[in-house]
Amino acid sequence: MLIEARDVTKIYGSGRTAVKAVDSVSFSIERGELVLLMGPSGSGKTTLLTLISGLLKPTSGSIYIDGIDITKLSQRELARLRLEKIGFIFQHFNLLSALTALENVMVPLTIKGVKESEARERAIALLKDFGLGDRMNHKPEDLSGGEQQRVAVARAVITNPDIIIADEPTANLDSKKGREVMELIHKRVKGGRGAIIASHDPRVERFADRILYLEDGRLKDSTRISTYQ
């Protein structure tokens, strides 16, 4: 299993002000599986993504990434794990504003210590593959929302991570651009990775193999639906 959450609970605060954001959630994701995390605002989707990413420690329960219990790892080990195994895509793209599209895609490789010339070569190839060959020297402010999100996807997958974690990746895109971005993610997942995507967007459903419904921090339902080819 690529991701496994066992009875994960996250409580913010303590005593009378304590809020249970995630409540005894258990699920797993296999390789090649694209899982959609749905639920109303405040249902705990983002907290669950943050926990799986190792950016927050659960109050109780365990989370396994490729067989490793990440709740037992140090901050340094977690950073290394995120770099090696996880690619992130955010609702607001979160590109580095001072860097060009190409340089943004190179960032994870730079952090990994890959030689600049090699990182540049790999990033150029990927951006061309994503249809951004003529936009790679533009800064984020000069790119459209769809282009920015494609750059963000390229940044997320440049290191060939096992897992893609995405938070509302289509929320700021029109339907055509949203579909293009989902196609890119879907293609990568079917190449042997796993993905968990938090989204309100019903257009994303058709790309999902399974949908997890969260409500008040609890997993209410898990539906297997995969139809997209």
Add this chain to the structure above:
Amino acid sequence: MVLIARKNLFHERGRLIISVGGVAFATMLIMTLIGVYYGVFTESTTYLMKTRADLWVGQEGIHDTWHTYSLLPRGLDKEILQVGGVKDVHEFIGRAVMAEVSKVSDSKETVFIIGFDTKSGVGGPWEVIKGKKIPRNGQVVVDRVFAVRNNIDIGDKIKAGGVELTVVGISKGTFVLVYSYAFVTKEDAAEIFGAEDFLNYYMVEVENPFFAEKVAENIKSRLETQGVKVDVLTRQEFIENHKEVIDESFSVILLPLVLIGFFIGVTVIGLTLYTATLEKIKEYAILKAIGAGEMFMMKIVIEQAFTIGMLGFISGALLSLAAANWIPSIAPEFYVEINASNLLISFVAIIAMSVVASLVPIRKLERVDPATVFQA
């Protein structure tokens, strides 16, 4: 990491220019102050360097020309000449006195009158920019700074110790921190000081400078047998003693000013980095989220600090060189010496500034919570 650091820094060009300007100012302040310090050293010891004296024979316990004045009886030169290895002996009569400048009413200024042997020229001015080098009785060669300050030219008169002297030459490189040298004949000096039977030092030329120390010991012994207690210093010892005097009085003023320059630099770099860090805090959270470790983040800040520091240092060094050429034209008493040692000290100061200035932004980055990347 270098890419991110530099791109972030150059993204805000206005702020970068201001901070580089601030560091350049701090560098210039430090470099110019150290330059003045070295300049004073050089000016103060040039006379000793230029004078053909390998040994200085003075009254016992007195080791420079500025503190208590050495007093020795005239006529010891014959005894000294008897010592093996001595080539020649010259008298040095010198003391600071108040000089009146008749051209400017009520103008008085301290000058260090030096009476020298006008036949050999030893102890006299070595570079004259106007007039003649060797004065006769009733004449004086004054320093360029003194001349500029008092609007004096060839033919003007000054009065020292009640003796009126006509300016016949203007020398260069003969200004020492607060007063300048003025060169007169031995006879005039004796009259000005009212000490015809005494002088201050005997300047000794030796046949082989390699044996100067041995000759010094022999002179001391020989004069002691004559009942005269002296100290005999080599040129280098005499120079070092003068440097020590300057160091004692000057470093008290210099050190606080250099520290002010240092703190200006630290503050400028620190504020720039801190605001740049705050402005990009969300982007640093993204870097942490995608797997950047503490060391990677720290290197970004340090890289930025050193980029500002180095750009500021280069600009500051160029400004200092310009200042070193310009300052003497408006304040001739200041000689700013930019040498390798000055550059090295300033460079080390900039490195230290960059490191110190990085500490707070690094601490800030350590506290950045990568979980915030999922917040809208």
